[in-house]
Amino acid sequence: MEVRKTKLFPFHDVFVFQRGQRLIEEDQVAGDVPYVSSTKENNGISGFVTPPDFMVRHRNNLTLANSGSVGYCFYHDYEFVASDHVTVIGIKDASIQLSKALSLYLKPVIESFRYKYNFGREISDSRLSKEYVLLPFDTSGDPDWSYMTSYIEALTRRIEWHSIPLHHADKPISLVKWQSFPMDYLFAFFKGKRLTKENLRPGQTNFIGAISANNGIREKIDEPPLYPGKCITVNYNGSVGKSFYQADPFWASDDVNVLYLKDREMNVYLALFLTTIIEQNRVHFDFGRKWNTEKMKATQLLLPTTVEGQPDWDYMEMFMRSLPLAEKIISDL
Numbered sequence: 001m002e003v004r005k006t007k008l009f010p011f012h013d014v015f016v017f018q019r020g021q022r023l024i025e026e027d028q029v030a031g032d033v034p035y036v037s038s039t040k041e042n043n044g045i046s047g048f049v050t051p052p053d054f055m056v057r058h059r060n061n062l063t064l065a066n067s068g069s070v071g072y073c074f075y076h077d078y079e080f081v082a083s084d085h086v087t088v089i090g091i092k093d094a095s096i097q098l099s100k101a102l103s104l105y106l107k108p109v110i111e112s113f114r115y116k117y118n119f120g121r122e123i124s125d126s127r128l129s130k131e132y133v134l135l136p137f138d139t140s141g142d143p144d145w146s147y148m149t150s151y152i153e154a155l156t157r158r159i160e161w162h163s164i165p166l167h168h169a170d171k172p173i174s175l176v177k178w179q180s181f182p183m184d185y186l187f188a189f190f191k192g193k194r195l196t197k198e199n200l201r202p203g204q205t206n207f208i209g210a211i212s213a214n215n216g217i218r219e220k221i222d223e224p225p226l227y228p229g230k231c232i233t234v235n236y237n238g239s240v241g242k243s244f245y246q247a248d249p250f251w252a253s254d255d256v257n258v259l260y261l262k263d264r265e266m267n268v269y270l271a272l273f274l275t276t277i278i279e280q281n282r283v284h285f286d287f288g289r290k291w292n293t294e295k296m297k298a299t300q301l302l303l304p305t306t307v308e309g310q311p312d313w314d315y316m317e318m319f320m321r322s323l324p325l326a327e328k329i330i331s332d333l
Contacts, residue, residue: 004136004147011131014143017089019066019125020082021055025284030180030300033057034078038068038085039283043076046283051081058082060098062089064110066123068283071114075103087128096145101152109133176304181311183278184297187259191293192233192252193226206248210238210255216246218253225249230266232259232275236291241282245271257293264313269320277301 020036028035031050039046044063051057059079064087065072073089077100082088089110091098113131117123138144192208200207203222211218216233227250234243237255245268252258260266281299285291291299304312304319320326 004144006134006136007141008132008134009143010129011133012129014092014133014135015089016092017064017087017125017128020063020084020086020088022084023049023052023055023081027052034076034080035083036063036074036076036080036086037083037283038065038070038072040065040069040072041283042280044072044074044086045080046083049081055081058088060090062098062103062106062110063087064089064123064128067119070117070119070121070123071111073107073110075100075107087123087125091145093142093145099149101149101156102145104152105148106133109135176312176315178302179305179309180300180302182297183259183299183301186262186301186303186311187232188262189293189297190227190258190260192254192256192258194254195221195223195251199223206246206250208233208244208246208250208252208256210235210240210242210253212239212242216242216244216256217250221251223251226251227258230260232266232271232278233257234259234278234291234296236285236293236296240285240289240291241279243275243278245275257296261313267317269317269326270313273316273320274301277303 023035028047029050030048032048033051034045035047035049035051036044037046038044044065057079058076058081060077061075063074063076063080063082065085066087067085075098077098096102110133112134117127136144136147138147195207199221200219201222203220205221205223205225206217207219207221207223208216209218212235216235227246229246229248229250231246232243233246233250233252234257235241235255236257245266247268261270278301281291285295304315306312
């Protein structure tokens with residue numbers, strides 16, 4: 001396509017924007033309306049709620065995280081509500097409607113000033129109003145919305161999509177019935193145990209700490225294992241919410257919860273499915289708001305179910321086995 005000239009436009013000349021509204025976790029009622037918060041995952045959606053009457057319902061807007069994952073921008077062509085850590089953005093010219101193509105052009109443009117902000121320097125309304133965006137312009141000097149849309153549509157036509165068959169799962173995961181279960185219903189909970197530095201002598205037992213790397217293994221110590229393997233460890237301190245499958249016997253620190261399935265033995269395939277679901281809840285917790293045992297037990301996990309309404313462990317395992325390069329992934333653990 002023809003390369004257009006660009007120029008800097010004041011953000012407030014191009015967009016209208018407003019903050020979302022505070023809805024603390026204790027007041028959130030489960031529902032079907034996406035609740036957009038300051039996470040960079042899942043298109044900014046941290047959960048689904050039944051919004052109270054005071055919350056504004058938005059549709060066909062961009063959102064920008066002001067804090068948390070500062071500066072991440074997402075497009076929503078569906079009805080949603082936004083937290084007060086999010087700015088909802090629309091185009092100021094009422095004759096221009098946002099579309100997926102136009103939003104895909106604007107997302108990296110808006111995110112280009114993300115480097116200037118962080119957890120300690122949030123994107124306030126006053127700071128946002130002083131920002132500039134670099135956009136192509138038409139003969140009148142206004143943003144060339146038509147060109148931006150056509151540019152993305154032309155790129156999209158060049159993308160080829162190829163589906164990868166699932167060799168073991170009997171149906172796509174999108175067709176499976178899902179249901180929420182409290183973690184206390186699924187797992188038997190145990191706690192790790194504190195060791196002083198004097199007791200952390202080098203040895204052969206995996207010591208699981210509240211870290212986000214190396215499968216949670218902080219070091220190997222000269223202590224007998226505290227727990228057998230075939231379970232999941234979840235950090236409630238440090239790197240809160242990070243979870244790992246432990247195949248071998250280990251010792252866990254007191255910053256870690258140890259979870260065993262109640263009605264079947266854990267294996268690596270089930271663990272990889274479950275840890276992915278568990279970590280979706282990390283956005284609700286951080287170093288200053290621990291995911292303690294009581295909160296963790298009450299946390300709901302959305303899982304595939306059988307016709308009897310129970311977790312479909314067989315399907316979860318088969319789905320993970322069916323993923324491309326699954327055997328390679330498992331062999332690296």
